[in-house]
Amino acid sequence: MHKALDDIALVVFDLDGTLIDSAPDLTTAVAKTLADYGLEPAGLDSVRHWVGNGSHKLVERALANAAADGVDTDEAHEAFLRHYAAAPCTDTVLYDGVRECLESLRDQAYDLMLVTNKPIAFLPPILDALDLNGFFSLTLGGDSLTQKKPDPAPLLYAARQGDIAPGAGLMIGDSRHDVQAGKAAGFRTLAVTYGYNHGDPISDSGPDHIVDSLAELL
Incomplete structure (x- = not known):
């Protein structure tokens, strides 16, 4: 050993x-969340760098990257949780x-x-x-x-x-x-x-x- x-x-x-x-499924949920606000997807490589501090911080980083200053982070986080809950282990x-x-x-x-x-x-x-x-x-x-x-x-x-x-x-x-x-x-x-x-x-x-x-x- x-x-x-x-x-x-x-x-x-x-x-x-x-x-x-789990990055592929997280990336999908982030993309769907950003799309809810008319924002472009972040991509797998970016999401890999953002994972690690919990889902709220992940969404916060995604919004900052998209320069989505007018989007409420808590609201976007709730959207992310719904999207991720729908398919948490499809490509994981x-x-x-x-x-x-x-x-x-x-x-x-x-x-x-x-x-x-x-x-x-x-x-x-x-x-x-x-x-x-x-x-x-x-x-x-x-x-x-x-x-x-x-x-x-x-x-x-x-x-x-x-x-x-x-x-x-x-x-x-x-x-x-x-x-x-x-x-x-x-x-x-x-x-x-x-x-x-x-x-x-x-x-x-x-x-x-x-x-x-x-x-x-x-």
Whole structure:
């Protein structure tokens, strides 16, 4: 097993950009939202750079990019949520190595949890569509608690739920927000080189470990 797992009891995963490539479906929902206001679509590459701070921030960035100064962000966010809810997992896929990693860790009795900034309402249909139900003892969305990553609160909550000290937890994610949250919570951190990190190398965030694929944990 990878040395990142030494003395670890709890493994917490981010979702978007770590386990799943959800950018295509997010891009579609953003495009439909912008079209509601007569604005041009943003495109997949742009949306990949905007993901990571929750859906409201995603919409805010899309509106700023479109110079839509007169559009109410909260109203546009509600439109986005409706569009995304209609098709949250049409073109979303698992990254290579994800299922094998989850199965291996589960079989070795690691406690696995999911902590994402995606609204909690979208997690059940996505996990169901990708056959990820049954892997996680806890799932937290960006609106499950009053704070979300990079605040350490969700990870500290996960540690309490798992009845482990933060030092026995490993946070796995793709962005600086995951690394920041993990470090602030006292978790060990592991980052993947793919995913969504606003166009910056994940090494700049100083995670404890970096992998190109979650299959490297096996």
